[in-house]
Every structure is written in C-alpha cells, then in structure tokens.
Amino acid sequence: MTAPPVAVTRRGGLPAGVRNPWLVFLGRRFARLVVSLAVLVTLAFLMIHLVPGDPVRAALGLTAPAELVEARRESLGLNDPLIVQYGNYLSGLFRGDLGVSMTSGVPVVDTIGQRLPASASLGLSAFVVIMVSAIPLGLAMAVLTRGGRRRGVELGFTSTSAMIAAIPEFLLAVGLIFVFAVTLGWLPVAGRGGLDSYLLPVLALSAGPTLVIARIVRVEALAVFGQDFVRTARAKRLPPWRVYFRHAFPNALTSTLTIGGLLLGSMIVGTVLVENVFAWPGMGMTIVQSILAKDYPLVQAAVLVYGLAVLLVNLMVDLLLAVVDPRSTIREA
Structure with missing residues (x-):
C-alpha cells in the first residue's frame, strides 16, 4: 500500500508549481x-x-x-x-515629442504643459470632494433608513439625488453661475484665481457623481446590514461605529468602487464642457479651440492625455478592488 502523495510546498506557503x-x-x-x-x-x-x-x-x-x-x-x-x-x-x-501645432507652430508638449495643471487641479479637487462626501453620505442614509425606517427621508434622498444626477454637468454649471455669481454675486463668474474660483466648477463636476455613488453605497450597505456576520457583530454588543465601519463598510465597497470608477472616468471627459462654461484655462478650452481650428496634432495629444487618464483611473479601481476583495486575485490566478 502506497503512502498518499504529499503536497510539496515552497516558500510563502504556496504549493510547488502554483504562481503567486x-x-x-x-x-x-x-x-x-x-x-x-x-x-x-x-x-x-x-x-x-x-x-x-x-x-x-x-x-x-x-x-x-x-x-x-x-x-x-x-x-x-x-x-x-x-x-x-x-x-x-x-x-x-x-521621446516626449507630440508634434507641432499646425496653427501656432508651438510644440504641442509646451501647450499641454501650460494647460494640463489647471485641468488636473480641477479634476483632483472634484475627485476628493466626491470621495469625501459620497461614501459617508451613503452610509449615513443606509443607517437612517435601514429596516424600512424613515420612509420620508428615503424618498426625499432618492428623489433629490436622481433629479440632480440627471442634470448634465454643463447645464448645472450654467445654473450655478446664474445663482451664485450673477444673481447673488458671491463667487466669480469665470476664470481661475483663488480658492473661491474653484467652488462652482468643482460643485458642477462633483454633484452628480457624489449623489450617484452615495445611492450605490446606501443600497450595498443595506444589503450587507442583513447579512449574518453583521447580526452576529450586533449580538456581541459591539459599538455601532465598529459594526458599520469595521464590518459592514468594507463588504459594501466592491460594487461601489466598480461603478464609481466608471463614473469618475466619465467625469474626466465631462471636465471639457465645464471648463468651457467657466472659461477655465485648462485642457477643455484647448480641445475645443483645436477642434474648431482643425489643429489635429493638438487634438491627438488631448485624446492621448484624456484617454490615459481614464485608463489610469480604471487601473486604480481594479487595484483597490483587489485590496478590498483579495479573493478576486485568487480567482484570476
């Protein structure tokens, strides 16, 4: 009678022949x-x-x-x-050579280098606002409306978020300018200056994605609240914050990050219209002007910049998903 085969392991605990x-x-x-x-x-x-x-x-x-x-x-x-x-x-x-502008004769790299920082600062500001606002808002709404409680709050949140999220960014930007810049005179109409010049364009870019991601977080969190491990955590009389943030929140992130990554990718493209509404001296105005002038080397460079930004956002989302749910890496191996 032969002895059963023994699995040969290698350093790191993985069986021999199995890749990391x-x-x-x-x-x-x-x-x-x-x-x-x-x-x-x-x-x-x-x-x-x-x-x-x-x-x-x-x-x-x-x-x-x-x-x-x-x-x-x-x-x-x-x-x-x-x-x-x-x-x-x-x-x-x-070599870092994107060609020469057909209209101005200036190297495209120089034009991109002048305009990209303004667009990057605007996009990153909107991204931070979305991440800082959407996840806590979605969790708060899930806690408030769990188990069918506070129907009025749920109806008000879902209706308001759906209405605002359906407004195109450029139309929301025009409305914000009319109310806060023209009518009330609280904020500048256009241009890039101090911190106050960021408020309206960042709000126009982040309002819709924030509410959409908050709704996704709320739905996912409500589904997680009904799981056995959450009920077990409550039965142990753990503090509510620990139940929500330590046990429920990580398990609600998978779908949120997946759909949020798609929304952020579309938001990058949406900055083109918003920048033109606010006369923001970034890539948005450069793209429109180069298209009207048929300056194709500049258009090519802009397509590469925005396409690369979308690809990097998707890569970041995939990496975050792998950190949150390591089982996805095992399945792909």
Whole structure:
C-alpha cells in the first residue's frame, strides 16, 4: 500500500508549481493597460488620416498658396508612407515629442504643459470632494433608513439625488453661475484665481457623481446590514461605529468602487464642457479651440492625455478592488 502523495510546498506557503496570485493579477492588469494604450495611440494617429479633407489646408485656410500647403505637409512628414508616419509618431512619443501645432507652430508638449495643471487641479479637487462626501453620505442614509425606517427621508434622498444626477454637468454649471455669481454675486463668474474660483466648477463636476455613488453605497450597505456576520457583530454588543465601519463598510465597497470608477472616468471627459462654461484655462478650452481650428496634432495629444487618464483611473479601481476583495486575485490566478 502506497503512502498518499504529499503536497510539496515552497516558500510563502504556496504549493510547488502554483504562481503567486498577486503577481498574476498585476501582470494581467498591466498587460491590459499596455494593450489599451497601444489601441489608444493607434486611433489617435489614424485620426488625422480618417478625417475627410486636408488638415494642413484646413489649418492654413482655403486661400493659402499651394506651395505653402505642400511645404507644410512636407515639414510635417504627411507625404511619407503611412507606416513611416506611424513609426515616426511612435518614436516621437517615446521621446516626449507630440508634434507641432499646425496653427501656432508651438510644440504641442509646451501647450499641454501650460494647460494640463489647471485641468488636473480641477479634476483632483472634484475627485476628493466626491470621495469625501459620497461614501459617508451613503452610509449615513443606509443607517437612517435601514429596516424600512424613515420612509420620508428615503424618498426625499432618492428623489433629490436622481433629479440632480440627471442634470448634465454643463447645464448645472450654467445654473450655478446664474445663482451664485450673477444673481447673488458671491463667487466669480469665470476664470481661475483663488480658492473661491474653484467652488462652482468643482460643485458642477462633483454633484452628480457624489449623489450617484452615495445611492450605490446606501443600497450595498443595506444589503450587507442583513447579512449574518453583521447580526452576529450586533449580538456581541459591539459599538455601532465598529459594526458599520469595521464590518459592514468594507463588504459594501466592491460594487461601489466598480461603478464609481466608471463614473469618475466619465467625469474626466465631462471636465471639457465645464471648463468651457467657466472659461477655465485648462485642457477643455484647448480641445475645443483645436477642434474648431482643425489643429489635429493638438487634438491627438488631448485624446492621448484624456484617454490615459481614464485608463489610469480604471487601473486604480481594479487595484483597490483587489485590496478590498483579495479573493478576486485568487480567482484570476
């Protein structure tokens, strides 16, 4: 009679031949990021070739001499074969060269470097407001309305949040300007100045996502409150704050982070319209002006910047989900 096989383990407690699930998870996530970046870069490159018409002629004007247009095309390398242009484009990206603006002749990197900090400060401010406000608000509403209590509070919260979240960011921005800047005169109408200039654009960007995420937190928290481990924690007479924040809150985060990541990704794109409403000197105004002027190198750079921001937000959400629910890494391994 042979002895049963003994599992050979290696350092770290994993059986021999089993890969580290965290390494597998991180490897797959970064591989997806690289593939997504490759697709994004390719689409941004093809943009200038798929749009009907001659971008150089559009940038210089219909009355520009043909010799000037041809010289401009030659200087930009647009007369080279497509594969050569693509190789030069990738080479420029690795060197940090995004090309030259067709209208101003200024390197695109310089324009992005001047405008990106304003957009980044606005987007990060809105992100902080959303995270600091949405999760506590959702938990508070779940505690107040658990077990069918306070129907009036629940109805008021769900109705108000649904109404505000349905308002587009640019329309909410116009309403905020009319009330707080034009009518009351409390805050500046437009431009980037002191802290008071951030209040209205940050509120326009964060109001909808805050309420949507708060509703998700509330629904998820109510579902967790009915679980056996929460009832057991209450039976042990643990302090309420410990029951809610130590036991219930982490288990309600999974769906919240997943949907919240999608909302934050859309919020990044929504900053384009809000910045134009408030005449914010960021990437939003640059994108609109470059589209109107058919300045495709600048449009390409803006697409890359915003696309990369959305990809990084999604990567951060995936990493946070893995920290909150480590079982997801094991399943992927």
